[in-house]
Amino acid sequence: MNMRNREVKGREIVAAIVGGMLAGLEPLHSRTLAPELFHVYLRPTDYERLRGVFHELRADAARALDERLAAVNKASRRGVGPMLQRLAERLRPALDGLPEEMRPVLTGRIRIEGECVRPENGWQISFFRNEEEDAEPGDIVVNVMLTAPQRPELGAGMSTIHIRTLSRDRAWRITGERREPVEAAAPRVTKPDLAEAERAAAATLRDAQSLMRPAGRDPLATERTILAILRARDANGEQRFEMKKTAIVIGRGGTGVWVDWQLAGPIEVSREHLRIRRDAEGNFHLKDVSTRGATIGGIVVPPSMKTDGDRRVDADLWTPLPPRARIGLAGKLYIDFEAQGAAGGQ
């Protein structure tokens, strides 16, 4: 199937962004807001191939978004119904040259209330590598978000739309998922408070970004200082982890196990293998909670898990971890630990 190896074209990305904008329109009482933030996730091969032209792509997409918004406004002024299908018709010129089955099929309804308003700060389009394991050739994922200042009244109910343009099954589909507050819990605390809306927007962003990352990575990571950098070579190759909170859990992970850094280790590495924490003075400590043990610089760390009858209990035994250290997990996998900043003793 030739679709399996296809590269995504810039034009398809622009179409996906425009589709995302349409699906993300947010009708208020007197006007309709257009989303401002577009996070475009591309498979690593597409990302690398196109990264040199992101600037052009961004400019072209912004132009297409402006045109589309103008068309929507023109259509709504003329009283052309609210059907998204109509908008899809108007989208066609942008898709000229694409095979029929690859044209996004827009389904569902949107209602345009009054003028569609272009975001105050313009269109914010960013490109990211899609590290999802199940990303397939041709996939374009666009996360569309309204930004905080435009909808302060919405609080935690801020909607995110994940437009997933998939190449699978030889047909393009745009599947939109709109996150709404839970029905039973719908009227949350919705103070007209900008800070709260910003928090909600940050949460939405975090949510969207974490979808693209391996499970277990700290979703808040980018907002914090790096306390330490950890590197390892696991079954998937070179891995790097930025420790940005004062306590982390490392292991193979699995159902019912929390890990901040998930390593694809051999079976000897425990699902939850070790914990690292930084104390108030900036010193690091390590706790071995594994079944096969841990080492620091080749020296065995006293295990924290003790047998109590038929149970294994945590004696909360911590071992000092030097600012630079090589940590061994069951003698099978090694982590190079490096504390960052003054507190880490650099």
Add this chain to the structure above:
Amino acid sequence: MVTTGLFHPSGVGKSDPGRVRARNEDAMICEDELGVYAVIDGVGGQAAGDQAAAIAREMLLRRLSRLTGTISERLREAIAIANNEIHRQARQQPDRRGMACVLTVAVIAGGWLTIGHVGDSRLYLLYEGKIEKLTSDHSPVGAREDEGSLAEIEAMRHPRRNEIDREVGGELRAPEDEDFIEIIEAPLPPDCALLLCTDGLSDLVTREGIARIEARHRHDPPRVVDELIRAANEAGGRDNITVVYVTGAGRG
């Protein structure tokens, strides 16, 4: 196993659909061996509230049966794991979209109580004839009741009683996230009792009513649970009612 002077827990729990709802979207945990007790109230509008509660129950048990980390770390991680798993399944399965739950989990070890709590279910401590609510209500109405600007009976009748501002499953979370999990720790006198309940009880029976029933039947814990559920049903039973009652060894 029983250590003199320490609260050695023995729990009994029951969940009832109430008189109005066809489905029971509550779940509970009552594991003396682990010292883990929980009430979980599924929300989700359509069909998935019970699924959310079931996922939470499973994830809590999985994490809390491994004794790595401190108790509060375990509780935070368990609730975050449950949260993210509910969120994941809600995202993947259209018929489960929007499902979530609220929950109150108690871990009892070495005479100490550690509570992990999100939402408007409750944990009451009963001792020396008194009743004290240890959890706060993560709801606009409950918060006003907690701060004293709304009387209990007014809160129970408030039309916005059912609104919550925290939930498990609504968005991806990390264990240490602010404004998510409330952790409460308290020493347990050996002669006290704990009562965990979903709002199906506390919205219909006042805390004085709960204390009265508990005092009358404390020699017979299963009866305490039955009578509390009966009282909620007699008051209308408009929601699912789940009650977990935990006593210490030697109480009675």
